[in-house]
Structures are given as C-alpha cells and as structure tokens.
Amino acid sequence: MFKTLKRWWKYLTAKLNASFNEKADPKVQLEQAITEAQEQHRRLKEQAANVIANQKQAEMRLNRVMAEYEKLNMNARQALLMADDAAKAGDDKKAAEFQQAAEAFANRLIAVEREVEETKSLVLQASQAAEQAKAAVQQNATALQAKLAERQKLLSQLDQAKMQEEMNKAMATLSETVGEDVPTFEEVRAKIEARYARAKGAAELTEASVESRMLEIEQASINTEAQARLAQIRSELGLAPSEEEGAALLEAAEQLKTPEGTPESQAASQPAEGSA
Numbered sequence: 001m002f003k004t005l006k007r008w009w010k011y012l013t014a015k016l017n018a019s020f021n022e023k024a025d026p027k028v029q030l031e032q033a034i035t036e037a038q039e040q041h042r043r044l045k046e047q048a049a050n051v052i053a054n055q056k057q058a059e060m061r062l063n064r065v066m067a068e069y070e071k072l073n074m075n076a077r078q079a080l081l082m083a084d085d086a087a088k089a090g091d092d093k094k095a096a097e098f099q100q101a102a103e104a105f106a107n108r109l110i111a112v113e114r115e116v117e118e119t120k121s122l123v124l125q126a127s128q129a130a131e132q133a134k135a136a137v138q139q140n141a142t143a144l145q146a147k148l149a150e151r152q153k154l155l156s157q158l159d160q161a162k163m164q165e166e167m168n169k170a171m172a173t174l175s176e177t178v179g180e181d182v183p184t185f186e187e188v189r190a191k192i193e194a195r196y197a198r199a200k201g202a203a204e205l206t207e208a209s210v211e212s213r214m215l216e217i218e219q220a221s222i223n224t225e226a227q228a229r230l231a232q233i234r235s236e237l238g239l240a241p242s243e244e245e246g247a248a249l250l251e252a253a254e255q256l257k258t259p260e261g262t263p264e265s266q267a268a269s270q271p272a273e274g275s276a
Contacts, residue, residue, distance in 0.1 A: 048133035076105035
C-alpha cells in the first residue's frame with residue numbers, strides 16, 4: 001500500500017511539474033535562473049571571504065608566535081650571559097638563578113618552536129585554500145557574466161519566437177477556417193472575384209445596348225455644336241477655319257447621318273414608294 005501511494009505521489013509530482021513547465025513563462029523562468037545564479041555567486045564570495053579571513057588570522061598568529069620566539073631566544077641568551085658573568089664574579093647563587101632562568105626560557109623556546117612549525121603549516125594550508133577560493137570566485141564570476149550576456153540573447157530569441165508564432169497564427173487564419181461566422185481569405189477572394197466578373201459582364205452588355213449608342217450620338221451632337229460655335233467665332237474674327245476643325249465637322253456630320261437599313265431610313269422610304 002505504501003509503495004503504491006509513493007508511486008502515485010511521484011507520478012502526480014512529475015505530471016504537475018510537466019504541466020507547470022509547459023504553462024510557465026520562459027522569460028520569468030530565465031529571470032529566476034539568473035537570480036539564483038547571482039545568489040549562488042554571492043554565497044560563494046562569502047565563503048571565499050571566510051577562507052581568506054582564516055588565512056589572514058593564521059598569518060597574524062604566525063607573526064605573533066615568531067615575535068615571541070625571537071623574544072624568548074634573546075632572553076635565553078641574555079640569561080646565559082648573565083649566569084656566566086655571575087660565575088666569573090664568584091657569585092654562585094646568582095649564577096645558579098640565571099642558569100635556571102635560562103633553562104626556563106629554553107623550555108619555553110622549544111614549545112614555541114613547535115607552535116611556529118604548526119602555525120606555518122596552517123598558514124600554508126590557509127594560503128592554498130584562499131587561492132582556490134579566489135580562483136573559484138573568479139571562475140564563477142566569468143560564468144555569471146557569460147550567463148548575463150546569454151540572457152540578452154535568449155530574451156531576443158524569445159521575442160523573435162513570439163513574433164514568429166503570431167505570424168504563423170495570422171497566416172493560418174488566412175488559409176484555415178477560424179469559426180462558423182468568420183470566412184477564410186480564400187472564400188472572401190472568391191466572392192470578390194465573382195462580383196467583379198458579374199460587374200464586368202454587365203458593363204459589356206451595357207456598352208452593346210441601344211442606350212449606349214444613343215449616348216454616343218448625343219455626345220457627337222454636343223461636339224458638333226461646339227465645333228460649329230468655334231467656326232462661327234473664327235468667321236466673326238475673320239479667321240479661316242483650321243484643317244483639324246474642318247475634318248472634325250465633317251466627321252461629326254457623318255456621325256449624325258442615319259445609316260441606310262436602319263428603322264429611320266426605312267420609315268422615310270415607305271412614303272416615296274407609295275406615291276410612285
């Protein structure tokens with residue numbers, strides 16, 4: 001039972017994680033990753049600072065022990081000299097006291113020598129650890145800078161991806177049916193082309209009709225009147241009509257004549273035949 005519940009829990013956790021990663025905004029996740037990297041770098045710097053502080057403390061302790069060692073060495077030498085002077089002066093009591101003091105300094109000197117060696121070893125280890133910490137901080141700083149530079153690239157790629165996705169949706173809308181109430185681009189184009197074709201066909205029929213011929217005759221009459229008025233004005237001014245005006249007048253007159261075979265000509269010819 002416990003194993004079954006554990007498996008179900010792992011399954012639900014994996015499913016929720018997959019759903020979360022699918023719906024999460026990559027831009028927000030990228031900022032979270034950068035923030036976490038910056039936080040790790042800050043913690044690494046704090047640890048490196050502690051290591052370097054230990055090195056400095058070890059160095060200060062070594063300097064202090066070395067100073068004590070030098071002082072003990074000088075005191076031991078001084079005690080021996082004073083013991084020798086007292087022995088030469090015949091003062092055996094002082095000579096013995098100075099000798100005991102020299103031995104005490106020597107014992108302390110031996111202990112300090114051991115402490116010096118131990119402190120040197122600690123300083124060496126602390127120095128190595130400090131160098132490693134500095135190198136780690138520098139390496140992590142370089143990696144962080146690379147991530148920060150890559151963030152701008154990734155954000156640019158993310159914006160481009162979003163724009164491309166919107167363009168893909170727009171293009172898909174032009175060629176696919178979005179819904180029952182929304183026509184496709186192909187359907188709208190076919191509708192417009194059909195309407196344009198019908199309009200062109202109707203225009204061609206209109207151009208071939210009697211009304212269109214009547215409009216042409218009316219227009220020709222207007223042009224003839226205009227040419228006649230220009231000829232009158234030229235005559236009043238004593239100007240001879242130009243060749244172009246004469247040709248235009250002749251052409252307009254020809255257009256105003258009723259062609260043979262038309263209903264008007266047939267109507268005009270019927271009375272003549274009856275009278276004959």
